[in-house]
Amino acid sequence: MLMSVGITIISRAAFGKLQKQEEAFLPVLHDITEAFGGFDVGSVFPSSKFLRRLIGAERRAHKIHQEADAILQAIVDEHIARAGGAQQDHDVVEAAEDLVDVLLKYRENPELGFPFTNVEIKAVIMDMILGGGEITATTVSWAMSELMRHPHILEKANKEVRRVFDGKGTVDEAGFAELNYLKSILRETLRLHPPAPLLVPLECQERVVIAGYDIPKKTRVYINVLAIGQDSRHWAEPQEFCPERFLDRPEASDYKGTCFEYIPFGAGRRMCPGILFGMTFAKIMLANLLYHFDWKLPNGIKPQDLDMSERFGITVTRKNDLHLIPIRCHPKTV
Secondary structure, eight states: OHHHHHHHHHHHHHHSSOOTTHHHHHHHHHHHHHHHHSOOHHHHSTTOHHHHHHHTHHHHHHHHHHHHHHHHHHHHHHHHHHHHHTTTOHHHHHHTOOHHHHHHHTTTOGGGSSOOOHHHHHHHHHHHIIIIIIHHHHHHHHHHHHHHHOHHHHHHHHHHHHHHHTTTSSOOGGGGGGOHHHHHHHHHHHHHSOSSSBOOOEEOSSOEEETTEEEOTTOEEOOBHHHHHTOTTTSSSTTSOOTHHHHSOGGGSSSSSOSTTOOTTOOGGGSOTTHHHHHHHHHHHHHHHHHHEEEEOGGGOOGGGOOOOEEOSSSOEESSOOOOEEEEOSSSOO
């Protein structure tokens, strides 16, 4: 459900309306994260074409690429057709522009100084869906998992959200400034469960020595943000879910990469460009879940027995879906 909501939000924000391709893209997105995020024999020996053929990795990757490309091309074609059919009403076109419309304006533009074709436009759309939809849904899924394991934290979060929005009857961004505890829950979730535990690899531009280790020039370096976020030298009881720790650490309360003990989105020029976009949607999703519903575990499962197994891919998600029982509570109509 959360993945579907995440893609719906991205679709409305980036594509201007709900796309009929959304439902078709969900299983493809699952295949992408599973196929390209894990390690197999072909990953260990990337120079061996024989092994890649033997395990069928190339064949599967080609099939997934074709399926995803067909959906993305349909989105681009729909926007091209819509723009072509509305050329006579310039004002309406301007008012209805979305991200894809803007990108199409720069297609084949020689002033850019670099090629910008449908291929690049589809790549941007894919980045939006993967970076915004999937990572946001994954973060909220882990946050709800931790809240169900810690009922006292869930109760405290419920009280804060309902105190802020009780007079409005709905969740809006205007009240986010008062949701300090909910924001701390998301920060703590990203510390324990960063969606991308390994940041985008970097290449050393010169020989350096880090913590006594000699790193030669042109070495590919992976930053393990999961290990950094659970380092006992910087975090008390690092395995415990404790949102309060961020209320007491203002230096680690943003995602700008200025506190190197906490860099779930990286730091510097290569940090994630969609932080504000993704975290805003994460707050909207989590606040709505807590405001409109009470939640309980099914089948008499006790909080401490909730399965927290992980599935590794491009992002680290729950191995098994989180199943909860919603109890509509406030307001009576949603």
